Amino acid sequence: METNEISERLTEVFRDVFDDDSIEISPDMSAKDVDGWDSLSHIRLILTIEKTFKIKFSTSEIGKLQKVGDLISLIAAKT
Amino acid sequence: MSELYTELQWLPRAPQDFAEQLKNLANPMGRAAQALALHSLNLNQLTKLARAITKAKASGNSLDPLVPFRLAVLSNSTIDLIVPALVASAVRHGIALEVIQPPYDQVAQEALTPDSTVNRSKPDAVLFALDFRALPLKLSLGDSEAAAATVQGVLGYLQALREGINSNSNAICIFQTFATPVEGLFGSLDVALPGTMRNLINRINNELAEMVLGTGDVLIDVAGIAETVGLATWHDTQQWNLAKFAFSEACVPLYADHVSRTIAAIRGKSRRVLILDLDNTVWGGVIGDDGLEGIKVAQGDATGEAHLAVQQLALDLRKRGIVLAVSSKNTDEIARTPFEQHPEMLLKLEHIAVFQANWNDKATNIQAIAEELSLGLDAMVFLDDNPVERGLVRRLIPQVAVPELPEDPAYYARTLSAAGYFEAVAFAAEDLKRAGFYQDNAKRANLQKQVGGVDAYLASLDMTIDFRPFDATGRARITQLINKSNQYNLTTRRYTEPEVAEAETDSSVFTLQVRLTDVFGDNGMISVVVCRPEGPEIWDIDTWLMSCRVLGRKVENMVLREILEHARTAGISSLTGTYRPTDRNNLVVGHYAKLGFEKTFEDESGLTRWKLDVATANPEAAPMKVVSNGFKDVGVETNA
Numbered sequence: 001m002e003t004n005e006i007s008e009r010l011t012e013v014f015r016d017v018f019d020d021d022s023i024e025i026s027p028d029m030s031a032k033d034v035d036g037w038d039s040l041s042h043i044r045l046i047l048t049i050e051k052t053f054k055i056k057f058s059t060s061e062i063g064k065l066q067k068v069g070d071l072i073s074l075i076a077a078k079t
Numbered sequence: 080m081s082e083l084y085t086e087l088q089w090l091p092r093a094p095q096d097f098a099e100q101l102k103n104l105a106n107p108m109g110r111a112a113q114a115l116a117l118h119s120l121n122l123n124q125l126t127k128l129a130r131a132i133t134k135a136k137a138s139g140n141s142l143d144p145l146v147p148f149r150l151a152v153l154s155n156s157t158i159d160l161i162v163p164a165l166v167a168s169a170v171r172h173g174i175a176l177e178v179i180q181p182p183y184d185q186v187a188q189e190a191l192t193p194d195s196t197v198n199r200s201k202p203d204a205v206l207f208a209l210d211f212r213a214l215p216l217k218l219s220l221g222d223s224e225a226a227a228a229t230v231q232g233v234l235g236y237l238q239a240l241r242e243g244i245n246s247n248s249n250a251i252c253i254f255q256t257f258a259t260p261v262e263g264l265f266g267s268l269d270v271a272l273p274g275t276m277r278n279l280i281n282r283i284n285n286e287l288a289e290m291v292l293g294t295g296d297v298l299i300d301v302a303g304i305a306e307t308v309g310l311a312t313w314h315d316t317q318q319w320n321l322a323k324f325a326f327s328e329a330c331v332p333l334y335a336d337h338v339s340r341t342i343a344a345i346r347g348k349s350r351r352v353l354i355l356d357l358d359n360t361v362w363g364g365v366i367g368d369d370g371l372e373g374i375k376v377a378q379g380d381a382t383g384e385a386h387l388a389v390q391q392l393a394l395d396l397r398k399r400g401i402v403l404a405v406s407s408k409n410t411d412e413i414a415r416t417p418f419e420q421h422p423e424m425l426l427k428l429e430h431i432a433v434f435q436a437n438w439n440d441k442a443t444n445i446q447a448i449a450e451e452l453s454l455g456l457d458a459m460v461f462l463d464d465n466p467v468e469r470g471l472v473r474r475l476i477p478q479v480a481v482p483e484l485p486e487d488p489a490y491y492a493r494t495l496s497a498a499g500y501f502e503a504v505a506f507a508a509e510d511l512k513r514a515g516f517y518q519d520n521a522k523r524a525n526l527q528k529q530v531g532g533v534d535a536y537l538a539s540l541d542m543t544i545d546f547r548p549f550d551a552t553g554r555a556r557i558t559q560l561i562n563k564s565n566q567y568n569l570t571t572r573r574y575t576e577p578e579v580a581e582a583e584t585d586s587s588v589f590t591l592q593v594r595l596t597d598v599f600g601d602n603g604m605i606s607v608v609v610c611r612p613e614g615p616e617i618w619d620i621d622t623w624l625m626s627c628r629v630l631g632r633k634v635e636n637m638v639l640r641e642i643l644e645h646a647r648t649a650g651i652s653s654l655t656g657t658y659r660p661t662d663r664n665n666l667v668v669g670h671y672a673k674l675g676f677e678k679t680f681e682d683e684s685g686l687t688r689w690k691l692d693v694a695t696a697n698p699e700a701a702p703m704k705v706v707s708n709g710f711k712d713v714g715v716e717t718n719a
Contacts, residue, residue, distance in 0.1 A: 016123050019098075019130065040159050043322045048123060059317055 001079040006053075006072050013052050017045045027069030053079055081308040083490070084333050089482040089498035090119040091473075097124055101131050107141040108132075109175070114477055116171035122164060122331050129163035132170060145175035146346055151202040151250065152178055153186045153240075155213035156325035164335035171336070172343035173457070186213065187236075190243035198247040204297070204345065205244050206253045206338065207237070210325035211260060211280055219274035220264075226273035230282045237287060241296065251345065252296040253338075256284040258305035258326065261314055297504045299341050304333065340502040350480055350500040352454060353396055354445060355389075356463035357407035357414055357436070361426065362386045363488065367413050367566040367627065367663060377423045385488035389462070390425040392492040397430055401501055402452060404433040406444040406461070408630055410566070410665055411436040438666060440533055440631055441468050442475035460500045464488070465628065466599040467540065474536050534702070537632055540597040542703035544634065546641050548710055549583040549590040556604045557592055560624060565663035568624040569656065569670060586711075587612050589645060593638060595629055595703075605629045606638055610646075613655060618646055620656040627666075633701030639674050640700060645710060646693050653692055660685040674698055 007025065014023045018036050031037040037045070046062055049055075049071070055078040057065075065071055082088060094100060097115070104111045108131075116128060136142065148169070152158055162178045169176035181189045181196040186209065189197040197205060214233050219225030241252045259280045263269045269277040284302055291298040305313035308330060315327035326334065343349065358365045363375030363382040375383040376390075397403050403426075407414050414436035418428045428434065433451045435444045441463070449456050456478035463469050469481045482498045484491055549557055558576045565571065574582075582588045593606035606625040613619040620642075625634060646654060656671050668685075672678070675698060676689035 016098075019127050021098075040157075040322070043318075043324075043328070044122065044126070044160060047328050059320060062321060 001053075001076060003072060003076060006075050006079070009052060010049070010068070010072065010075070013045070013048050017041060017048050025068050027067065027072065029068040030066055049075070055079060081312055083485075083494060083497055084304075084308050085312070085329050087119040087332055087336060088485070089494050090117060091483055093118040093120055093124055098127065101127055104131065104135075106135075107143050108135055109142045109145045110477075112142075112170050113145065113173060116167055117477075120167065120332060122160065122328060125164040125167040125332060125335065126160075128167040128170065132166055132175070136175075142175040145170060145173055146348070147175045147177065148204070148342055148346065149177045149179065149200065149202045150342065151189075151197040151200060151205045152180055152208050153189055153197065153205060154208040154325070155184050155186060156208070156210060156319075157183065157323040158208060160324070160328065161208075161331055161335065164331050165338055168332070168335035168339040169342060172339045173348055174339060174342055174346065176339075176342070187240065187243075190240040190247075192243075193247045195247075198244070201248060202250045204251040204253050204342070205248075206255075206299075207240060208255060208325070209257070210255075210301075211257045211276075212325070214257070214283070216276070216279055218276065218279075221272055221274060223273035226279060226282075229274070229279055230286060233279075233283050234286050234290060238290065252291075253299060253341065254287060254291055254296065255299045256287060256302035258302045258310060258313055261310045293505075297341060297345065299337055301334070301337075304330075304337055308333065337499070340499045341504065344502040344504045348457070349502050350460045351400075351458040352402045352404060352432075352448070352452060352460065353393055353501075354404045354406050354448060354459055354461045354479075355393060356441075356461075356465070356468065357405060357409060357417075359464045359488070360386070360462055360491070361390060361393075361405075362417060362421075362424075365627065366417060367409055367666075368563055370565075371416055371420060374417060374421070376417065376421060382488060383423070385491065387423070387425060388492040389488070389495070392495060394425055394430065396501060399501075399503075399506070402432045402454075403430055404448045404452070405431050405435060406441050406448065406463075407436045408438055408441070408627060409436040410663075413663065438630065440471060442472050442533075445472060445476060445479055460495075460498075462491070462495055464491070467597065467632075470540075470599070471533070471536050474539070475533070533631075538702035540599075540632070540703075542595060542597045542632065542701075544637050544703050544705055545594040545596070546638075546705070546707045546710075547592050547594075549579060549592055550709065551580075551583070553592045553604060554579055554583070557607055560604065560607050560626070561622065564624040564626070565661070566627050566666050567630065568661075568664050569620070569667055570622055570659045571661050571664060572622050574622075582609060589618060589642070589649070591638065591641065593625075593634070593641075595632075595634060602626070602629060606634060608638060608642060610642065610654070616650060616652040618642075618649075618651050618654050620654060623656070623670075632703075633699070635670065635674065636698045636701050637703060637705065639696075639698045641705070641707065643693055643696055643698075651693055653690055654696075655679075656689045656691075658685075658687045658689070 011025050014025055015021050018034055046057060050057060053075055061074060100115060112132060162180055165178055166176050179197060179200045179202055189195045215236060217229050219229060244250055244252050257280050259277050263277060264275055265272060269275040272278055288298055313326050313330055318324040318327060355361050363386050364373055366374055376386055377383040393403055417424050433448045435448060445459060445461060449459060456476050459479045461472055461479050461481045464484055472479055473481050480500050482494055484494055554576060558579050562573050582590050589610040591608040592604055595602045595605045607622060609622040610618040611621045656676060658668060671689035675696060676691045678687055679690050680688035
């Protein structure tokens with residue numbers, strides 16, 4: 001899948017999970033930049049991404065995901 | 080198949096603009112929030128709904144008519160994702176839930192300490208949301224004494240928790256059975272050999288059930304829920320390792336619904352009446368068209384067995400005290416025939432407390448049934464294969480529970496059962512007598528008044544009606560309708576396929592095949608009309624029939640408007656029509672009168688003739704889009 005398309009769909013996921021329609025994602029964005037992105041909503045985020053893109057992350061991948069850019073490249077590798 | 084459960088498929092899908100609707104909830108928001116909660120919501124949607132509820136409560140807004148309930152949840156796992164799902168799912172069941180959530184993994188401390196967070200908060204109930212990892216389980220392979228001691232140790236622990244809550248607060252204790260982990264040790268031997276995980280947990284579950292039954296405390300059969308969706312789906316080891324989720328996030332909406340329906344049952348809000356549609360629900364086919372020999376309700380026929388399963392479930396529910404009623408669009412006498420005469424019917428008239436077979440809309444019928452039984456609409460469940468009927472009832476009387484049904488009747492009974500409308504926390508001898516009690520008091524309800532708002536509902540169906548003259552493509556279906564339709568059929572004239580083909584080419588004959596689509600999909604061809612010239616400037620309506628599936632949508636008005644338009648183009652000044660009574664078509668005795676025709680003739684057999692002046696006729700239009708294709712009389716032929 002193209003990075004553009006991933007970003008677009010990922011933006012929707014972020015808006016859905018964090019219930020904020022104004023979120024614009026960027027590669028450098030991390031938990032501290034988003035209101036409500038704590039360890040629990042991180043799990044909800046990961047699970048929603050898995051469902052949306054029909055992919056599965058391994059435990060170690062989930063541990064390493066810190067920035068939106070990491071997410072996008074990992075999704076790109078899996079789709 | 081487990082999606083039926085994990086996606087709560089008995090509920091309609093969430094609206095596209097769910098988030099938007101949530102932001103604009105009316106105030107007080109109780110009812111509107113419940114309407115939104117009555118969809119199949121995923122965890123993110125449940126979380127949003129819970130947030131809206133919590134916000135409303137914080138700003139002092141009323142949640143009426145939701146019933147308040149305070150639930151303390153004690154768990155050995157992470158329940159932070161579950162709590163919002165509980166709050167939102169409770170709304171679905173009419174409960175305004177407040178959750179008291181003490182710190183993680185403080186189960187014994189909270190239960191046993193008199194002034195703990197839980198005991199001080201005076202909850203209505205305490206939910207012990209424990210999984211097997213919370214138990215003092217010691218494997219003792221093949222050692223039955225040690226195994227028995229382990230089981231007694233666990234039961235003693237659970238009993239101590241209960242006594243702690245009992246002596247420190249008035250709360251009801253809600254226990255859960257334990258879902259066995261998937262990973263076995265010996266294979267099939269695990270279940271038999273004392274002291275294996277599977278053997279221990281099975282025994283603990285059995286003893287826990289005995290400990291709780293009949294005490295006023297309550298048990299949620301989580302092991303049963305996990306078995307239903309599959310243990311491998313239920314247990315997600317990755318999610319446990321990462322976040323200490325006792326079961327997969329995918330099962331949270333289902334779990335939360337089970338907890339909520341249990342709380343609703345504690346508050347006496349379980350449903351008490353099952354209202355059944357007949358055609359294609361209780362039996363396969365349409366009794367008015369297919370007749371006693373044609374409907375499918377026999378063993379040995381796969382469709383028949385699917386409908387028998389619905390009947391068996393209804394009968395079993397009746398045995399535990401659920402009242403049965405019928406609401407069917409049918410002539411009363413015809414609808415009763417299978418109950419009285421079909422040898423394979425399990426349901427008999429004596430099982431039905433209120434029998435409503437007529438041509439009124441079903442919302443009106445269900446209100447009459449509720450009045451007749453002196454029960455609220457919120458005690459009713461309505462089972463119908465037709466999505467339009469389901470939509471109408473949901474819209475006009477949202478208090479009635481209306482399960483979505485899959486295409487295949489093989490899954491009707493399972494879907495009804497999965498929805499859990501009749502959840503009970505206790506069973507008493509009086510329950511057994513209840514169905515009979517209502518029945519004795521029930522007499523046929525009187526249905527004069529119509530529920531308002533039908534027109535608005537029709538508009539919301541987004542119907543498109545499609546008119547064409549007879550053509551080769553439609554010929555087989557036209558012939559089938561002509562030879563099969565009995566009820567909505569003015570003259571019941573039967574024609575062979577060659578005769579239908581002849582009408583296609585005879586330019587003096589005006590023909591119509593009518594299709595209807597709506598938001599639920601394509602209904603296919605639903606009406607057929609044939610007009611033949613009868614003297615100068617007169618068309619006689621030789622055949623007019625319609626599928627009963629689209630009854631009550633004013634399709635006949637639109638058909639007449641279409642006929643009139645072509646009649647005007649063809650220079651016709653009047654239409655004539657005939658009603659030829661049969662033992663099946665009493666439904667349309669008033670058809671022409673309703674459409675503004677004048678009666679010109681009547682004989683002893685009940686046959687009537689009618690006439691309409693084309694120039695002045697103007698039948699009321701119905702809210703639907705009209706597409707008209709392939710007619711030669713419109714000058715330039717439009718593309719068919």
